[in-house]
Amino acid sequence: MYTIGKLSKNTGVTVRTLDYYDEIGLIKPSSKTSGGHRLYSEDDVMRLERVLALKYMGFSLEQIKDILENSTSNWLESIQQQLELVKREQERLKMLEQALLGVSYSIEFEGEINWPIIFSMIKLYQQDPGDVLEKYKEYLNEDEMKKIVDMSVENMSEEDIQAWLRVVGDIRNNLHLDPNSEKAEQLVLSWADQADKMFGNDEELLGNMWEALQNLQEGIAFYPMNKDVIDFIKCVALAKGGQTHDS
Amino acid sequence: MYTIGKLSKNTGVTVRTLDYYDEIGLIKPSSKTSGGHRLYSEDDVMRLERVLALKYMGFSLEQIKDILENSTSNWLESIQQQLELVKREQERLKMLEQALLGVSYSIEFEGEINWPIIFSMIKLYQQDPGDVLEKYKEYLNEDEMKKIVDMSVENMSEEDIQAWLRVVGDIRNNLHLDPNSEKAEQLVLSWADQADKMFGNDEELLGNMWEALQNLQEGIAFYPMNKDVIDFIKCVALAKGGQTHDS
DNA sequence: TATAAAACAACACGTTGCGTGTGGTTCAAT
DNA sequence: ATTGAACCACACGCAACGTGTTGTTTTATA
Incomplete structure (x- = not known):
């Protein structure tokens, strides 16, 4: 279990960013202290790593939410759309x-x-x-x-x-x-x-x-x-x- | 002398964009009607074209304002900075x-x-x-x-x-x-x-x-x-x- | 155990370059 | 004179956070 600060230090992601991801429901901590401080589990860390990977690939946070939520979503299609986009941008x-x-x-x-x-x-x-x-x-x-x-x-x-x-x-x-x-x-x-x-x-x-x-x-x-x-x-x-x- | 609508049609730039450029002082119409409608002169059109060219080159509106205002600014340097940026992005x-x-x-x-x-x-x-x-x-x-x-x-x-x-x-x-x-x-x-x-x-x-x-x-x-x-x-x-x- | 220091939560405002309205005003044509 | 089109000014929204601020919780030290 990591506090938001520890997680931030381990991953290099700023606290504000984790704050934001929580706010938009992209990464919600799986538990909290009695006082209300957020605690992130290993699963949460995994999810964060996946989010970062997808972010690197150029997806928007909205798209990432979609991709990670809907396991039915067509990965290959998403990736190849990104590829097309990247090629056009190049x-x-x-x-x-x-x-x-x-x-x-x-x-x-x-x-x-x-x-x-x-x-x-x-x-x-x-x-x-x-x-x-x-x-x-x-x-x-x-x-x-x-x-x-x-x-x-x-x-x-x-x-x-x-x-x-x-x-x-x-x-x-x-x-x-x-x-x-x-x-x-x-x-x-x-x-x-x-x-x-x-x-x-x-x-x-x-x-x-x-x-x-x-x-x-x-x-x-x-x-x-x-x-x-x-x-x-x-x-x-x-x-x-x-x-x-x-x- | 063009009204904002005519200018918009001629250049393909939306009225809102011209609105915004006026707002941030990037392109101020050189005259107005008694009623307050904006009138753009040929000089303004020229300035707009330059702005669009610089925008295409990837400069921010802030930078463009700087470049167009300060004739002392070093053009070559700006362009080559952009070049470097573009290369890195590639x-x-x-x-x-x-x-x-x-x-x-x-x-x-x-x-x-x-x-x-x-x-x-x-x-x-x-x-x-x-x-x-x-x-x-x-x-x-x-x-x-x-x-x-x-x-x-x-x-x-x-x-x-x-x-x-x-x-x-x-x-x-x-x-x-x-x-x-x-x-x-x-x-x-x-x-x-x-x-x-x-x-x-x-x-x-x-x-x-x-x-x-x-x-x-x-x-x-x-x-x-x-x-x-x-x-x-x-x-x-x-x-x-x-x-x-x-x- | 009391207290100070650090970390945290929650909220708010700013950023860029406009899109998308809304309501009120002015222009051009009939 | 009237009407419809164009226009102005203002405001809110967007993406993905950065940068505070204030008040609360946790942790470390005495």
Whole structure:
């Protein structure tokens, strides 16, 4: 027989919690002293342990009461419902993590809060990515849209993301460079390399994407490229001679 | 200028929620009619959108108020704290999923609730797995313990889990068979194959594990093997002749 | 055995982010 | 001018306790 304090110490559950479980009829002490102090038996301890196990599994106290009371209740079903719930929650968190990562990248790059980009990020991972890429429909066909969606942060390797952020970031930090300079050319070449690597040899896609970027100049696809970067790349390409291999 | 109802319809946020946001000073309408009806400006709508974005990212309304009010607040830090939080929560859910899976398997196999097994499952994924395998310390050395922990459900392939559950389950469902029968021998052979596959060719580990199982007869490691299964395997092995290749 | 200290019971209020009313007021359309 | 819809303000409720407060019982010490 344990007093509520001893039980609390043994199980790590606070007295208030045991108080509450008594109050809602989840764990009622099987006896009391003449003075009214609660005494918990070994059976009560067992019940508490079961309650804690079920709580860990994510059931509500109401559900736990139901499960422990109704021996007719279908355990397997309850567990598997929880499993489904946990899986869905994991999916949600994965999306959330990607969105947060995206926002984090965006803040690092912009140096300030770019709300439209943040909204796009969230939408992108929240529901229909097609919605976010709406604006590109004019320039890209179905297949190309799909390809880009599949290629979004979600499915790119961490290295590719880093590399892409780096090459674009390098350009953004050096927009003041003379388009004729050696350095500028090198930056653009690095960028072209990475673009090639990521978009493969699909010249048509690259072309359409380039056109879309030139006209829309900002957006979630190909983030963090923006108008300035595009203009810079164009300038450098032009400076290098009429023959541009980018557009 | 939107009335609260229009704003609600446009954004999908309930009137009560906007009510609440007004109440806690998160989004105060920038003007009111002479009669006291709230009127929301475009700026208010923008603020609402930001609030929703931050809410999606998992911040509390209190934090959101802070973030939006104090432009001095460190965005990057906030976001990355959230990221950490989300990652930790994902870890927790992974563990929880494994525990639930384990419990699910256990119910399917026992046909009833085996609380000790459930407790073991939870402990196994909750903290120190060494604790759960305490009893085996007598029979297995450090390296072997580590090997088994690494091999627990968490890191086994889904196929191996299924196969293991199947071969052991097959035996549990056929404990009534004559140990001399063809079927019995086949069952035990299948079991031995899978055991070999999973524990490699580490004969010593297999031997010690077998000894531990014989003496402890129940537990979380090698679940769902139990006393009955072990006895059956021993019987069949003996029936086949003095030469057992299992022990 | 008397008394002080510790533990306990019972009650109440606070927390988060709203849902769900209720009664009275204001707006928009007829 | 009237009526129905929209609106405001207020209040209670939820889950699972945390954090007191006051008064009683138990336990330890003198």
